[in-house]
Amino acid sequence: MKSGPELPGNCFFCERLAGPGPRREPLIYEDSLVHVTHWSDWQGPSYQGAALIQTKRHTDGGLPTLTLAEGGRIGRLVVEVSRALRDVVGAAWTYTYCFTEGYRHVHQFVVARYPNTPAKYKRLKVTEWQGAPHGTPAQIRKLAQRLGAALESSGPAGPTS
Numbered sequence: 452m453k454s455g456p457e458l459p460g461n462c463f464f465c466e467r468l469a470g471p472g473p474r475r476e477p478l479i480y481e482d483s484l485v486h487v488t489h490w491s492d493w494q495g496p497s498y499q500g501a502a503l504i505q506t507k508r509h510t511d512g513g514l515p516t517l518t519l520a521e522g523g524r525i526g527r528l529v530v531e532v533s534r535a536l537r538d539v540v541g542a543a544w545t546y547t548y549c550f551t552e553g554y555r556h557v558h559q560f561v562v563a564r565y566p567n568t569p570a571k572y573k574r575l576k577v578t579e580w581q582g583a584p585h586g587t588p589a590q591i592r593k594l595a596q597r598l599g600a601a602l603e604s605s606g607p608a609g610p611t612s
């Protein structure tokens with residue numbers, strides 16, 4: 452397992468990052484504190500432009516138990532991933548949300564909304580819109596690489612303005 456913080460045990464999030472294997476989540480970025488992956492629907496085509504920033508560490512108490520370093524990193528990545536989604540998939544807007552209940556890692560979604568998204572699919576239903584670009588596992592892996600390259604080109608600290 453690549454740079455996992457703890458043994459997977461029965462943790463879905465550790466397992467989804469343990470590779471190799473076809474169901475390993477496509478990695479966009481990782482550092483000492485977090486992974487950023489592209490969300491995948493393994494039952495069929497996946498919505499393109501749905502990133503998941505998750506702590507490497509188990510944070511069983513949710514958001515209050517993040518370190519300030521983890522919180523700062525997640526916040527910065529929300530901005531950088533949003534810029535990458537704008538630039539790579541043409542997102543007109545990005546949404547971010549974090550529920551985390553029932554899982555051992557704080558994980559925050561950053562999701563693209565496409566310019567022509569019908570009003571009834573805005574906000575939490577955005578990934579239900581079948582008219583949005585969807586990709587096969589191979590296409591999602593390629594997209595994750597492009598998003599990762601876009602993050603890298605903005606530098607580790609990203610643009611400051």
Ligand SMILES: [Zn+2]
Pocket residue numbers: 459462463464465466509555556
């Ligand atoms: Zn875990």
